[in-house]
Amino acid sequence: MTLHIAALCRFPVKALSPQPLEHAVLETGGGMQGDHVFALAHGAASRAAGGGDAVIGRLPRTSLITLSDCPKLATLRTRFIDQLNVMTVERGGRQVARGDLTQPVGRAMLEDFFGAFLKETARGGPRIVIAKPGETFANHETPGVVLINRASVADIERVAGKPVDPTRFRANVLIDGPQPWQELDWVGHTIRITAAGGQPSSISGGPRPVTLRVREAMPVHPAAEVNPETGEVDLNLDKAMKQGLGHDHFGVLCEVVDGGTVTTGDTVMVE
Structure with missing residues (x-):
């Protein structure tokens, strides 16, 4: 099954609007450039x-x-x-x-x-x-990018009984292709991102693919219960997920091993 990047997003100011991107720079040892600065x-x-x-x-x-x-x-x-x-x-x-x-x-x-x-x-x-340079105001203290799976969002919609906007989760990378919750099994694995068609994504200094290492599954954050359009707290995600799924983890935090520019549509390979 082919996996690919469906959307990229950063949050220049913590708690304020998302900024959708067509291209984003992932910084080696850091996160997405300009995120939570x-x-x-x-x-x-x-x-x-x-x-x-x-x-x-x-x-x-x-x-x-x-x-x-x-x-x-x-x-x-x-x-x-x-x-x-x-x-x-x-x-x-x-x-x-x-x-x-x-x-x-x-x-x-x-x-x-x-x-x-x-x-x-x-x-x-x-x-x-x-x-300060090298630091951010993201919820996770360890530098990295947060990746979520569109199929897992759809499964949350099933247990919550209503549409759920992926931007609620304030993640950097949304991917298409995996089965629901498959990303939670990737902890400890390496992800390589290449341009659609198999060519490596752009990276300064050479034609290497952008490489991530999945560090940990992320607990769902209370901010995800806030409707991004109305500002209302309209979901009890912790309760819905524990009752309907048996866990409250959503998305994974990835360390950027080899950074570079990624683009929507890029191919995602999990080793």
Whole structure:
């Protein structure tokens, strides 16, 4: 059976909108380039950890404003413009904020908006923070990319009794082809990604395929219970999965052994 990449996605700012991609760079020893680089933090906690510097090391979950703690963040549509490091925020189809995430003035403009939007949630006012090089604000502490299987999403729809958008799981790579839950058996195995037709995916320095090693199965995260369109908590996934499937793991965390550029449609081979 042929496996392939059905979709690629990154999340420039933790808890905010996904950014679908046709091509993505997977960094050796790291994750997907540009993924979870920024976050909204509780101002009091982030200042205590990093002083006035916006570039900060990894923070504990309790210091960050998360989708599971603040589901209404899903009602916003944010767009990240790579070349400018600019994020725009739309609410109800209308742009309500815009700013350069790497500049103090730009961050202040965005923080003003989120301060009003999250006035009952953010402790000490929301603050935009930037991960130090080599670190991210992803849920998993070990660097890597999160891979999920479309057939497993369909099986969750079966036990939940309703449609389930794959972006709920905030994964980087969605694949087509495996049987439901087959990916959970890949822990410890190597995955090689080549361009459709058998040619290696693009990689600087040589024609090697992009290589991943599956490290662990991921427990389903509470953020996945938030409807990405309405901002409502409309699923009890932990209960539905344990009752209907006998487990609560979804997706796998993969270490990037040999990085490079991957593209939707690329072939996925599990060794």
